[in-house]
Amino acid sequence: DAGITQSPRHKVTETGTPVTLRCHQTENHRYMYWYRQDPGHGLRLIHYSYGVKDTDKGEVSDGYSVSRSKTEDFLLTLESATSSQTSVYFCAISEFDSSSTDTQYFGPGTRLTVL
Amino acid sequence: EDQVTQSPEALRLQEGESSSLNCSYTLSGLRGLFWYRQDPGKGPEFLFTLYSAGEEKEKERLKATLTKKESFLHITAPKPEDSATYLCAAHSGYALNFGKGTSLLVTP
Numbered sequence: 605d606a607g608i609t610q611s612p613r614h615k616v617t618e619t620g621t622p623v624t625l626r627c628h629q630t631e632n633h634r635y636m637y638w639y640r641q642d643p644g645h646g647l648r649l650i651h652y653s654y655g656v657k658d659t660d661k662g663e664v665s666d667g668y669s670v671s672r673s674k675t676e677d678f679l680l681t682l683e684s685a686t687s688s689q690t691s692v693y694f695c696a697i698s699e700f701d702s703s704s705t706d707t708q709y710f711g712p713g714t715r716l717t718v719l
Numbered sequence: 720e721d722q723v724t725q726s727p728e729a730l731r732l733q734e735g736e737s738s739s740l741n742c743s744y745t746l747s748g749l750r751g752l753f754w755y756r757q758d759p760g761k762g763p764e765f766l767f768t769l770y771s772a773g774e775e776k777e778k779e780r781l782k783a784t785l786t787k788k789e790s791f792l793h794i795t796a797p798k799p800e801d802s803a804t805y806l807c808a809a810h811s812g813y814a815l816n817f818g819k820g821t822s823l824l825v826t827p
Binding site: 608644645646647648649652662663694707708709710711712713 | 723753761762763815816817818819820
């Protein structure tokens, strides 16, 4: 998984509770991404980061926030989880920015269930 | 709206039975077409990137090709271990746009 770990790997939580997912990389890549994967949909981008403290929204960012205080860590927070956020979440990294179309490498994923 | 469509949704092959998966895209200014393999419970694994029409890339039993409107992933003499979901994604300069994938099952 290209030096990418995600934690936790599985989580069950209740509606209305805050949840934070962590992505950690050992590749020192500049760009990091959070996607969600749901049946009937392709992978969809939630947020991405192009450097420490530099982040931007993706296609499905509502209800999510992110933070990146170190190159190696990218956190995804659900401030108040809802059942519609039940999904599998993947982190990805790439060395160059999106305009260079550098390859994105994916982590193992976190399966989140919101009851 | 940028779109990536993969077909078929599911494909069942006998071991050794060659076939192709299709990925069609409607994007202005394609900057790269990516193929990934995804096994159940795992993250997508990078296979190929194609940048221009006419380009081809190969890896073992897989060969990816690209035209101006679509890409094909050809699987020659597949083995059961090739069973997986194959994802394609098109890059238009902002983000990767993924298709829904083709689930491939290869039976002995």
